[in-house]
Amino acid sequence: MSLLLYVLKRVAAYVIIFVAATTFIWLLVRFAPGDPALASAMRVMMAPGVSYTKEQMEEFRRRAIEMLGWNLPLHEQYILFWSRLLAGDLGYSTYYSAPVAPKIRELLVRDILLLSPAAVISWFLGNWLGAWAARYRKLDKVLLPLLYILTSTPYFLLGLVLAYTLGVVYPVFKPTLTSSDIDLFLTTPSLETFKRFLHAYTLPFLSLVLVSMGGWASGMRSLMMYELETNYARFLETLGFSDRKVAGYALRHAINPQVTGLGIQFGTIIVGGIAISSIFNYPGAGIGLIYAINFRDVFLLQGIIIVYIAMVLIACFIVDLVYVIIDPRVRLGMMGG
Amino acid sequence: MSARRVLVLLRRKISFWVSTAVLLSVLLLSVVGPGLTPYKPMDVLPVRAQPPSPGHPFGVDNLGYDVFSATVYGLRVSLAVGLIAAVVATFIGVTAGVLAGYYGGLMDYTMDSLAMFLLTIPPAFILIMIGAFYAAGGEGGAAMSEFERILFLGVAVGALSWHWTARAVRSQVAALKISDYVYVSRLSGNSSLKIIVKDILPNIGSYVFLVFVIQLANALGTVVTLEFLGIKASDWSLFARVVQWLQMGALIAGVWWAWLLPGVIIVALISSLYLLVYSLEEVFNPRLARW
Amino acid sequence: MEPLLEVKNLKAYYRTFFGVVRAVDGVSFELYRGEILGIIGESGCGKSSLVQSIVLPKPPLYVVEGSVLLHENGRTVDLAKLDSKARRSFLGTRISLVPQYVMDALPTVRRVRDVLRDIAREKNPDYEELRRLFIKRLRDVNLDKSVLDRYPLELSGGMRQRTILALATLFNPDVLIADEPASALDLVSQRQVLELLRQLRDEKIVGSVIFITHDIASVRQIADRVLVMYAGKIIENGTIEDVVKEPLHPYTKVLISSVPPLGVSYAERRLEGLRGAPPSLLNPPSGCRFAPRCPYAFARCMKEEPPLFKTEGGRLVSCWLYVGR
Numbered sequence: 001m002s003l004l005l006y007v008l009k010r011v012a013a014y015v016i017i018f019v020a021a022t023t024f025i026w027l028l029v030r031f032a033p034g035d036p037a038l039a040s041a042m043r044v045m046m047a048p049g050v051s052y053t054k055e056q057m058e059e060f061r062r063r064a065i066e067m068l069g070w071n072l073p074l075h076e077q078y079i080l081f082w083s084r085l086l087a088g089d090l091g092y093s094t095y096y097s098a099p100v101a102p103k104i105r106e107l108l109v110r111d112i113l114l115l116s117p118a119a120v121i122s123w124f125l126g127n128w129l130g131a132w133a134a135r136y137r138k139l140d141k142v143l144l145p146l147l148y149i150l151t152s153t154p155y156f157l158l159g160l161v162l163a164y165t166l167g168v169v170y171p172v173f174k175p176t177l178t179s180s181d182i183d184l185f186l187t188t189p190s191l192e193t194f195k196r197f198l199h200a201y202t203l204p205f206l207s208l209v210l211v212s213m214g215g216w217a218s219g220m221r222s223l224m225m226y227e228l229e230t231n232y233a234r235f236l237e238t239l240g241f242s243d244r245k246v247a248g249y250a251l252r253h254a255i256n257p258q259v260t261g262l263g264i265q266f267g268t269i270i271v272g273g274i275a276i277s278s279i280f281n282y283p284g285a286g287i288g289l290i291y292a293i294n295f296r297d298v299f300l301l302q303g304i305i306i307v308y309i310a311m312v313l314i315a316c317f318i319v320d321l322v323y324v325i326i327d328p329r330v331r332l333g334m335m336g337g
Numbered sequence: 338m339s340a341r342r343v344l345v346l347l348r349r350k351i352s353f354w355v356s357t358a359v360l361l362s363v364l365l366l367s368v369v370g371p372g373l374t375p376y377k378p379m380d381v382l383p384v385r386a387q388p389p390s391p392g393h394p395f396g397v398d399n400l401g402y403d404v405f406s407a408t409v410y411g412l413r414v415s416l417a418v419g420l421i422a423a424v425v426a427t428f429i430g431v432t433a434g435v436l437a438g439y440y441g442g443l444m445d446y447t448m449d450s451l452a453m454f455l456l457t458i459p460p461a462f463i464l465i466m467i468g469a470f471y472a473a474g475g476e477g478g479a480a481m482s483e484f485e486r487i488l489f490l491g492v493a494v495g496a497l498s499w500h501w502t503a504r505a506v507r508s509q510v511a512a513l514k515i516s517d518y519v520y521v522s523r524l525s526g527n528s529s530l531k532i533i534v535k536d537i538l539p540n541i542g543s544y545v546f547l548v549f550v551i552q553l554a555n556a557l558g559t560v561v562t563l564e565f566l567g568i569k570a571s572d573w574s575l576f577a578r579v580v581q582w583l584q585m586g587a588l589i590a591g592v593w594w595a596w597l598l599p600g601v602i603i604v605a606l607i608s609s610l611y612l613l614v615y616s617l618e619e620v621f622n623p624r625l626a627r628w
Numbered sequence: 629m630e631p632l633l634e635v636k637n638l639k640a641y642y643r644t645f646f647g648v649v650r651a652v653d654g655v656s657f658e659l660y661r662g663e664i665l666g667i668i669g670e671s672g673c674g675k676s677s678l679v680q681s682i683v684l685p686k687p688p689l690y691v692v693e694g695s696v697l698l699h700e701n702g703r704t705v706d707l708a709k710l711d712s713k714a715r716r717s718f719l720g721t722r723i724s725l726v727p728q729y730v731m732d733a734l735p736t737v738r739r740v741r742d743v744l745r746d747i748a749r750e751k752n753p754d755y756e757e758l759r760r761l762f763i764k765r766l767r768d769v770n771l772d773k774s775v776l777d778r779y780p781l782e783l784s785g786g787m788r789q790r791t792i793l794a795l796a797t798l799f800n801p802d803v804l805i806a807d808e809p810a811s812a813l814d815l816v817s818q819r820q821v822l823e824l825l826r827q828l829r830d831e832k833i834v835g836s837v838i839f840i841t842h843d844i845a846s847v848r849q850i851a852d853r854v855l856v857m858y859a860g861k862i863i864e865n866g867t868i869e870d871v872v873k874e875p876l877h878p879y880t881k882v883l884i885s886s887v888p889p890l891g892v893s894y895a896e897r898r899l900e901g902l903r904g905a906p907p908s909l910l911n912p913p914s915g916c917r918f919a920p921r922c923p924y925a926f927a928r929c930m931k932e933e934p935p936l937f938k939t940e941g942g943r944l945v946s947c948w949l950y951v952g953r
Contacts, residue, residue: 032470152607157600235733240719267459293469293567
């Protein structure tokens with residue numbers, strides 16, 4: 001099996017997963033009790049605050065059904081959904097009173113800005129920390145409970161703790177942000193806007209990094225401890241290699257599963273980011289999601305979920321490619337070795 | 338590993354005793370707690386935003402609820418959902434893992450594909466969708482009783498988190514399958530079902546227990562986060578009101594007891610579960626222990 | 629002639645949760661330059677622990693007593709007393725251990741030349757020179773230099789074994805220790821490895837060889853002298869001819885006769901075995917450790933442990949049967 005074939009297989013797998021997940025979501029929305037989709041569509045058409053007669057409601061209902069395509073047979077509805085999706089039409093948000101797709105794009109940019117560095121940095125820090133803990137027993141004794149506590153803390157809780165301690169009690173940073181804190185720096189970068197950005201960005205960023213780091217570190221610790229006891233480690237020791245050199249080899253072996261984990265972790269950190277966003281009012285998908293849930297804004301909810309699922313799948317795919325490069329076993333398996 | 342040996346090893350492990358102690362205390366709190374407080378979680382008191390005091394050991398939040406009552410009642414709900422989720426996830430996971438590991442082939446491939454699906458799609462997303470329409474208190478949600486909501490949420494969370502268990506169990510079973518005593522068992526004419534029940538299941542017993550505890554820890558984390566996001570089984574679920582508080586500026590006003598105290602309890606619970614697994618792992622697999 | 633390696637009353641124990649396992653309990657022997665010394669014994673007798681404690685004792689294995697004297701270039705070093713840093717300068721250069729586990733002794737994610745490069749960095753010589761030496765060594769062990777660019781997965785078991793030998797003998801160690809060098813391999817490769825060990829000694833690439841096995845047939849092939857170990861102690865020490873033709877210790881007798889001879893069918897002569905099992909090293913019995921299973925045991929055997937005793941004929945054996953003879 002060649003490299004190209006492998007890549008194609010992975011792409012096919014992710015596409016299938018995406019289609020399956022999206023279909024499931026579509027079904028959920030379509031058959032949700034209370035017809036929230038219909039209600040949303042109707043709300044878009046009606047002016048707020050005005051009361052309508054029964055006949056007018058009926059008329060709105062009919063028009064909403066037509067717009068959603070509910071009068072079509074089910075499979076045609078499905079096709080309609082996909083054609084709209086691929087064209088970039090994700091519906092209309094009642095909360096934001098704007099089309100969903102452009103809104104999500106805004107949210108996405110800010111989320112990527114927060115999540116990507118957090119995911120990558122926590123990965124590096126966590127693995128480094130875990131490797132150290134595996135090698136030095138004294139450090140391990142102190143670090144391990146700390147790491148466990150960090151992983152056990154839900155993202156939002158650490159967010160609350162940080163917001164309170166470093167945002168309210170010792171107001172070093174901002175506990176509640178406004179979207180301009182972030183956007184200003186992106187649109188007009190300068191020292192001023194950067195300082196303001198940092199003032200706002202740091203706490204949400206730290207919350208994400210600290211919790212994720214705990215997870216990576218405890219995982220790496222176990223992996224390293226295992227690798228340091230392997231036969232090759234012992235052999236290298238009998239060749240007279242220093243502890244540091246042997247640890248280098250162990251690390252190289254231990255890192256492989258951690259790389260695979262990175263893609264999957266991206267999904268978890270997105271969910272964490274959602275929680276964090278709502279605490280700090282970070283203008284990302286988090287708030288959008290909470291409003292969507294509370295205001296029954298179906299299309300916003302559906303849109304966010306679908307787009308973010310796509311993001312996770314893309315991240316996983318990238319990780320797959322990276323993994324092929326770093327693990328000779330996979331590569332050799334493919335070159336027909 | 339005989340039971341006696343396990344006990345001898347356990348006796349010396351502080352981590353085991355600490356984690357068990359914390360675990361039992363939290364459980365005790367959830368069982369006995371509601372009896373200790375005169376207030377119901379939905380009682381709105383005439384006072385607002387009071388820090389912990391003798392009358393209100395956890396204080397009163399800024400909406401007028403006694404935080405201690407809210408915590409112990411909410412703990413019950415979260416634990417119930419978490420336990421159901423862990424049971425469901427472990428049950429599905431072990432079954433899928435055993436079938437995939439023992440029979441291999443198509444079953445293995447199917448399980449692997451399903452697992453990959455769950456692995457890449459954060460279950461939280463799907464749960465948010467389900468929860469938003471069926472459980473969060475919308476038209477769909479209100480129709481169910483609280484018990485039904487707990488059950489529904491628990492099953493939903495469990496049904497979306499079995500993949501890790503399935504994968505882990507599968508590799509154990511696959512390794513056991515080619516062991517000598519299973520081979521002998523097969524030669525003596527035992528049917529597959531009999532082999533699975535008699536030879537394989539007892540040997541993955543301790544492993545399954547550890548897996549269950551981890552699933553419970555993960556489920557609790559997920560449940561609590563979902564509650565925060567608004568997907569809750571009942572209105573007094575532990576962190577269900579946090580968003581409301583934030584919007585009212587409770588954080589800035591300095592009302593820390595409302596979220597920190599329940600938070601400490603939840604973190605203690607989840608980390609004691611992880612610590613328990615860690616201490617048991619070193620006992621079940623002595624190679625991991627450090628002399 | 630002065631011995632190359634002198635082990636004096638070496639005691640190495642494992643500290644476990646359940647107590648102290650006395651894996652090596654007072655072992656003494658000498659190794660001379662140019663010798664191939666075989667150490668035989670059944671599983672669990674302590675032979676692997678013995679070489680571990682000589683080369684690199686790691687927790688839970690601790691050297692409790694005794695010395696391991698390496699005499700080279702006129703100096704004498706007690707390996708047992710060295711700290712880890714000092715010890716490391718000897719490992720791989722003056723004394724090398726080729727492990728039992730051939731299949732995964734080499735790190736999977738690195739090519740052979742990467743390991744070589746690291747050896748150069750650790751031991752300080754010039755990489756280019758080392759590379760040339762290694763290629764020559766590869767040829768000595770019948771491998772092509774393309775091995776350098778390979779990952780361990782691309783090599784067969786026999787090839788891995790020989791690569792490891794090449795790596796271990798790069799610096800012409802005085803003592804090469806091979807722990808069950810042949811057990812992980814197929815029969816043909818087994819023979820090749822044994823031949824290789826002899827060749828390494830003959831061509832003076834290594835000073836002397838200690839090789840550990842439970843297989844008497846392979847010891848007979850190449851060893852000059854042999855030590856027989858049982859329950860953490862050496863019970864017999866002599867030239868291979870002496871021990872095989874005339875085993876003294878009752879245990880050695882059974883060991884030698886347990887090898888089925890060619891040309892003799894089962895109907896003519898049954899295989900002899902030994903009932904029972906070696907004693908637990910957590911709580912070894914007082915007296916001779918073999919006594920519970922020994923067909924010749926008498927009262928003294930149960931009470932007192934026999935020392936390693938030199939018979940009139942110059943043979944070393946640890947058995948009350950031969951005291952005073």
